[in-house]
Amino acid sequence: MHLIRTHRTFSKLKSILLRRHSQAALIDQNEYTETPEYPPILDMSIQGRKLRERETMYEKIKQLNTVEEKQIALNMPRYYGWPCVMLNEDKIPYNAMPLVQCYTRTHFIPTEKLPDSYADTASTADEITKEVKAFIEDALCIESEGVEHNFSLSLEKPEPSQKEDALAKCIVRQINRIISNNLTDKVPHIISTQVDYDPRHEAFWFVGGVDIPDSVLNWRKKQSWYKDRLEENLDRPVQYIGTPFLTLRNKLPLKPIIPYSEAENADFKVPKFSYSPNNVGYFTNFRHGTNMPGYWPGDYDEFGMLSYHGRGHILDRKESFGPEDNLEALHCQAMKASFGWLLAQANYQGFTTYNDLTYPLATQTVITNGQLWSFYAYQLNTIVMHNEQMDENPKHNVCFGTKPMKLYDSIENGKVQGLNEEVLKTLVQFYLNSPEEREHDLKPYLGKEEQVVADIEDDRKRCWLEDRYKHLVANRPKHFLPPETYLWEKIFKIQFNLRFHEKKRRPFELDINPYKRRLNEHLPPYIPKLLRKYPRSKKKFENTYYPDVLNHK
């Protein structure tokens, strides 16, 4: 006991005796220069300070070494997850195109045929189309009449759309099989291409420039520091979720469709959609943001080539929406799916919604029900659109898309009537579009040695990060219920102050927003005394390895 006390007194004494602060002024002798060097003038307004705070966080995320850490870093500010606007692949409300275009920052170009970059492969595609035509006709007949499928249908979706999607899935698998088998000897990239069935595609990003809801406005009116920035926009977290029928991916990225310099072309500007997404029919859900292009970080083939999607959801739309809106719905689906997949791929290259791409990525998307085929070519130029970047970022993404075209007219007596070779040729051209080596660094924001968590040498850190990342992206329910304001509290405590003599204990009485809890605000696992280090260790809790990106409270 005596020992400890003396130790404590000494430590206090030390700090008094050393007097560190008084010595600092003596060091710099040459404080005069020829021209005066002023410190940078900082904007000290509240907006300016907030912006600097945010920017330091973006810079910290950029400096992180591994993909997984960056993904955890995106979720660091929220323990209970972000209230994400859910863009599901197959839920497209009426007149959703302006929202989807704005949220994916995509300029849509309707075309009759593929963009010019596909012109080189046209003659080869013609030959191959002739070769595979007969086999594809056979496959179409067999799938629609010759095989007895037993599709297992779920009760969650209407039956016709599920049946259409199931049949389309079979047809797509057959067509992919026939074309890839035929092309293996002719083009080198097909053999190493990985084919995924029903992969999990998810993407997460922030969209700025959306109007604030009334509840937020009312709250701001009460706060004195919000006096001159009542209308300041909020970021909306957006989450895309989709499941294509089939995707092809490769080790190398596809060539850009248009030159990268075109990304800043003013013609591609997308009108801003500042209304709340609820007005259109997109709703929010609390979840952690996830970016997933169908494989975990560390897979060899990281760049998408082609993805096939179903269009069964068109059958579930109301008849009153009309054919024009159905066509727009297809375009929306293509834009969402292409942007979502490419964004997830970009995240695996070390870019995030805060750190923009340094090179363009491209993908090809096909939406089909077996008979009707629409083709889309998408180029991702930018993924930054949070806060003020919504207005300031000059770059836009570009999507070329065709109308749905009939592959065949009908199937009668086991014969395909009127096979449209043009459609087939377009599809073959998608397969012939070969990925290429890029001359620049593909992963400028990832570490040199450590690019994924599996590269980390420290065993504990690696295992911890791996576990935490998988747990986070699984979005499984929390062990404890999320915080809630009960209805009686809302009536008797918030709306009418009727229980004023009660002790104020609840978060809303203490002016705490429980949803602002940070991801690392929890007790780490306890180390039982028996397992602590010999002879005596005061360390009660295990280490955590959360990326340190947040500004200190």
Next chain:
Amino acid sequence: MKLSQVLNRQHIGFMFKKHWIIQGKRVPIDTGVEDYLKAKGIPVEDALEFVKEKPEVHEKVNIVGQYEEPLPLDENHPNYKAKPCYTLRNTNVLLEGISQAQVLTKTIIAEDKLPPKIEELAQVEAPKAIHENVKKAILSANVFDCEQKKLPKIKDPQRPAYNFPRILGITDRRRNQILTNRLLQLIEKSSDTEVTQTKYVVNDVETHTTFDKDEELIQFQDVCNILVTSNKPVKHDTEKDIPFVEIPDLYPVKHTVTLPMEHFYSETSKYPIKPSVSMNHPHTTWLHFNKTEVSNIYETPVTSNQILGRSLTHAFTVASAYAKQLHGEDVKDLPEPVYINCIQTDGQNYHFGVLELNTLDVDGNEGTKNVWYCKNDMKLYGSSRYFSGMPVLENYNPKVYGYINAFYNC
């Protein structure tokens, strides 16, 4: 006078209790309307007089839902038969495994022997690039796929009540689907286009076969997870002098043990591909063994012997359904034997088999018999998973790919 405690606070529970007490004893207030009406000479009647009558019973309305309701399983069901049928589904296994399968299908076994052509083709070395791609396929099925679904509960036999945290990951169904499809794609890509053009691949199709054995009706209902068909029937040259494993005597067990009896079945067999299709001859059938889906009807774990039995019954189901489609429902001894290749896998272990179907007359143990050539328990890899945060593939065995390739190309 009794003094009670003064409560200086409001309590939501007490508040509700009080409220219930007050609201529970409500007395109708006399509004004076009755007297007023009587004074005016208007007759007043008791309201209870009007509710005396029982409400009219309406007929039940037939609500048209989103889905057709399935017919009730009773004697009016179109598939109802008085004679029960012993049914083996793909989620069930035979109690005695391969020996019971032998009795049921009247088959003799050539253990560890495949037709010479397959053995020959299997020895052909595949290029290194192919093996790299097979490794990629194994890794992407076991490690890199993003599925996160609940895996079966972990149990420790030493402390059975202990609850381990539930792990999310790739289910066995998805793992097998990815791996087998990738392997087949690789083989097709590395084969000549002429070969692949004569073949057709379908996923998840059902086959049923119904047959009599010793005056009892038996049906096998199976799902081919991948069925490769070709434009002509597959043929094998077989050796004659092989030490066959003869059909065993199961006594005291009866051959229909653990086959549940069913009254709802159809007597005709079903082969998923119609005869009008030119490529309808079954070539190779792939069967997945998904540990979470296949089980004994009693709770005992599935043994390796039972897994081998599955291969034989599965191959028999597909071959006989095809033979019945070809020669009619009542065919007994086939004019020409039907051959079919079968690969069963749980992702890691591969069981190869070739069935020579000579007869569909499975009564007794005498007469023409079917022949099952098999080579079992070949491991494709030692282990493949995330091991302390790193993706791992251990002990890859390149021979297995050779056999799968040989099965496709024979």
